[in-house]
Amino acid sequence: MEILNINDNISLYSIPMKKLKTSSLGVYIHRPLCEEEASANAVLPYVMKRGFGLCPxxxxxxxxxxxxYGASLGAGVLKRGDDHIIYFSxxxxxxxxxxxxxxxxxxxxxxxxSLLFEPRAFDExxxxxxxxxxxxxxxxxxxxxxxxxxxxCCEEMCKDESFALSRLGTKDGVDALNAEILKKRYEEIITSSPIYIYVCGDADINAVAQRIRAYASKLTFKPASMPKEKIFERHGDVRRVTENMDVVQGKLCMGFRTGTPSDDGDYIPLTVMNSIFGGGAHSKLFNNVREKLSLCYYASSSIVRSKGLMFVNAGIEFSNFDKAYNEILVQLDAVKNGDISEFEFESSVNALINQLESYNDDQNAMQIFCMGEKISGTNYSIDDMKEMIRRVTIEDVKRAAAKTELDTVYFLAGKEEK
Amino acid sequence: MDMRHIKNELTGEEMYFGKHSSGLGVYVIPKKDYSNTFAIFGTRYGSVDSEFIVPGEKDVTSVPDGIAHYLEHKMFDQPDGSNVFDKFSKYGGNANAFTSFNITAYLFSATANVEENLAALIDYVQSPYFTEDSVKKEQGIIGQEIRMYDDSGSWKLFFNLLNCLYKNHPVKKEIAGTVESISRITPELLYKCYNTFYNLSNMSLVVVGNVDVDKIVKVTEDGIKKNEPFSEEIKKIYPDEPDETAKQFAEQSLSVASPLFMIGFKDTDTGFGGENLLKKSIEINILLRILFGKGSKLYTELYEKGLINNTFSFDYTMQPSYAYSVLEGESGDPKDVYAAVNKEIERVKKEGLSEDDFNRIKKVMWGEYIRSMNDVEDYAVTFIQYLFMDIDYFNYYDVYKQVTFDDVKKRFEKHFVTERSALSIINPV
Structure with missing residues (x-):
């Protein structure tokens, strides 16, 4: 990967992937996730792509x-821990x-x-x-x-924290916007945010850099720095929330605190732990909650890296809540106790490596991976990650699992359920 | 097994293909420098195939709805009690399977140990093992899969539309069947379907990725079990389907935020596969983009009025025995959207299509074809879908270049007929 710094805020990354038949560009504008900004950030990219210098x-x-030949253009917002990313692809x-x-x-x-530097659609x-x-x-x-x-589940769990905010902002926040506010937001953001631009495929990086420099030279940039990520911590009882809706299948979501930030030595073991616990058809959740007890079609776990969270999801009969809930915790205990077969361990390591390797064939996934590394500040390469995963032992997994604690249990139940 | 080699100069793609004496078709598409390899082992058998005549038999066999999908789930149990996923997991392969209206397919992707994973795939798909207990156990899991779809607005929207468009064709039935229909599935019925549709002469294997072709062929040959290819076709029985729709409107209430709509046009020019089907699909895809694409008059009007938003999309689905195009999205007033669509069709009928639009959109179709070869999974799945419609996807250009503005004008008259359209709506509760 080649990196060109356009100025203090904008960096350009070249990831050659000539074996693919396409080339792609991704622009990621890094903002903090906060109530004052979230709604404007969420509307902005959609307004920007409605018209600009080159295409009015x-x-x-x-x-x-x-x-x-049918080039594609996408825009939107992502949430990564306490960071909010406005992107164009x-x-x-x-x-x-x-x-x-x-x-x-x-x-x-x-x-x-042109879209990035000369948007023109800020009319009422x-x-x-x-x-x-x-x-x-x-x-x-x-x-x-x-x-x-x-x-x-996440909203309930992280109440009072910015992470509880939706990446899409709030209805009230959006309602309060107008053309003038958005135009001003754009002008602030473009000159005061870290902006990462990825060029993937078969492209002339220097030609792209030259064009960015030409546009950027017309602007005055301000220093841009983002707060360091902070994982979620809380003490006290498990929160339990049940909501009723007109549905026929119950949706159980359990939120856990992992206590492990992404730059911690236990982070990689935690990803292996998650894979063993609920990261696919080789996992304990799949094989026990689904295959052995036939309680559901899906049961899986996933990690929210920069916030130190893990979520378990399962779709179940309303009446099977206790059975599923108990079995999920039994399986987590098994991981904590190191009750992990050689097969489970190897399969989990292999699945993670397989997934990392596959990014090499996917420009979008590769951009998102690199951007995630940049934001968390770890800057691992795919090879670094693979190497670290291979070094993980069952003891490491036990240590990462031991820090995992249940925080919030959310159940979406039917209208008549209690 | 003799493998032929062909190269496409326009796309730079190469392919090796051949037919094994068991009847199995084998297609290998090497992708140099790729990390990932994707293999798919599929049969021409899907949810619409509940009535058929087994080669050599006289009587029609009828089986419960949802059995193709049920069979797919049960293929993961092995005679030695092991679970198939475990074999792939051991080699780092990511295994899965799907059942659609017309295809059941077993697949994996892997960045290492491709030959071991391939051997596992070929072995388990040829190793059926169904018992009373194991068949019963699956009812809980598939029951929850059906329930999951019952809560899905977009899924219900789609099947309600198909039930408008079709009076008799089984495409209108849910792929997984119903809780009632799957309760009638037995090991004997599963074996009957297996022995019919999983005969290797009804199946194909497609491998796309960074592979050594000779090794792939060897693993395949070594893995094929004894199989007597059928000398005649499996006769699939579909009821007669009239040109007219069953009804033009359906609505249902579910927990969704704002109304979801899907508008469908029933394609009555059916009954053929191969090049003609590919040509028809290119024509209709061009038309959908001209009429409803982001640059179209109608899209601009509806978007600016706030009647549609960014969720609006369109698609054409084709098979030899049925075909339809759909437009879908969210709208505060789906009936207004439906009226506007039909009004636009009337306008185009009077004023005609634009040749500039045709030329521009035809380029988009070429871009889409090129793009479809990027991802090994998408490529392999698309390839096998076309293969089972007797379409040579590798040589797409030969048909693409034949499509003229005149063809598209004629197709417009045939396909976009208001009387053969329908509107499905999911309203918020």
């Missing part, structure tokens, strides 16, 4: 992309496959730069429409019950 309106954007087939020798990659980069009409769409996205979070259960 949405129709022009669409025609431009279609002429590049574009992808085109590489020049090698352009039937008439067109410069598809350069043209796609040009579109991205556009902003009001995108505000409505942003509220739709917030309310639509209820549509996927599995994700919704985890979202609610």
């Amino acid at each position: 309106n949405a129709k022009a954007v669409s025609d431009y992309l279609e002429n590049l 574009a992808e085109t087939i590489s020049d090698k496959y352009a039937p008439q020798g067109e410069c598809l990659v350069a043209d796609t980069a040009e579109l991205m730069m 009409e556009n902003v009001e429409r995108e505000k409505k769409n942003a509220v739709d996205r917030i309310t639509a979070e209820i549509n996927d019950k599995r994700q919704y259960a985890q979202l609610r």
Whole structure:
């Protein structure tokens, strides 16, 4: 990976991946996740992509992309611990496959730069429409019950912390925005945030750098620094929340504190521990809660890295709540006690390595991986990670598991359930 | 097994393929420098195939709905009591399976030990083992899978639409069946279906990735068990489906935030696979983009009025025996969207399509084809889906280049018929 620093705020990363037939660009604008900013950050990228210097309106954007053999343009926001990331992504087939020798990659980069540095759609009409769409996205979070259960569990668990905020902001926060506020937000953000730009595939990194420099030279940048991540800590009783909705399947989500930040020596063992516990078809949750007890179709666990959290999800009959809840804790205890077969351990290590390796074939996954490393400050490469995973022992896993404590139990139950 | 080699100069792709004496079709697509390899072992058998005549028999066999999917789940149990996932896990392979309307497929992806993983795949798909107990055990798991879909607005939206478009065709039935239908599944029925549809002459193996072709062929040959290929086709029986829709409207209430809508157009120009089917699908995909793409007149109008948002999308699904296109999204007023769609179709009928639009969108189709070869999984799955429709995906260009503006104009008249459309809505409770 080659890194070019455009200025103190903007860095450009080149990840050559010429074996793929596409090239892609990802722009990640790093912000803190906080109530004052979240809603504006969530609406901003959608307004920006509605019109800019090169393509003054949405129709022009669409025609431009279609002429590049259907290049794609995406935008949105991500939440990584207490960080909020505004992103734009574009992808085109590489020049090698352009039937008439067109410069598809350069043209796609040009579109991205224009979008980033000369957005023009900050008028009332556009902003009001995108505000409505942003509220739709917030309310639509209820549509996927599995994700919704985890979202609610997380909200309850991290009450009073910025991490409880949705990446999409709040309805009230969005309602309070207007064109003038958003335009001002844009002007602040573009000059005072760390911005990471990834170019993947078969692209001329120096040509892209030159274009970014040309745009950036017209702006005055301010120093940008982000607060260091802080993991979630709490003392006291387990929180238990049951909510009722018109559903036929119950959704159980259990939130745990891991006590392990991502730059801690126990972080890698924790990922192995999660894999053993609930990270796939080789895991204890899959084989016991699903296969042995036939309680569910899915039961899995996942880690929220920068916040020191782990969540377990399962879709169950309402009446099986106790059975599933107890079995999940029994399985966690088994991991804590080191009751881990050689097969479970090896499968878990292999699954993690397999997943890391697969990023080498996927430009988007690779960008997200590198961006995550950058944000957490660990800056591990895929090879570093693989090496660390291979060195993990069962003792390490036990140590990481021992710190894991149940914090919040959320259950989405049917209308009539108690 | 003789393997033929072909190279596509436009895409730079290469492929080796051949037919084993057991009847199994084998396709290997090497991807140099890739980390990942993906293999898929599939059969031409899906949820729509509940009535059929076994080669050599006279009578029609009828089986409970959802059995193809149930069979897929039960293939993971092995005669020695082991679980298939364990074999893959040991070699770091990520194994899975799926059942769609027309295909059941078993697959894995792996970045190491490809040959060991492939041997495991070929072995377990040829090792059925069903007992009363093991069949019963699955009812709890699949019961929860069905329940999960019962709460899914987008899933119900889709099946309610298919029940509008189709009067008789089994595509309108849920893939997993119902809690009632799966309760009638027995080991004997599973064996009957297995012995019919999992005959290797009804199956294909596709491997895409950084592989040594000779080794893949050897592992495959070594892994194939004794199989007598069918000399005649399995006769799949589908009821007659009239051109008209069953109804034009369906709605249901579920816990969703705002109304979800899906509009469908029933394609009645069916009954064929191969090049003609590929050509038709390119024509319809071009039309969908011209009429409803982000740069279209209708999209702009609906988006600016706030009648649709970024969730709006469209798709065309085709099989030899049925086909339909759909438009879906969220809207405060789905009926207004439906009316606007039909009005736009009337307008285009009068004013005609634009040749500039056609030329621009045809380029998009080429980009999509190139892009589809990027990811080993997407590529292999797409390849086998087309293969089972007798379409040569590798040589897509040969058909693509034939598609003219005139073809697309004719297709528009045939496909976008208001009387053969329907609207499905999921309302918030």
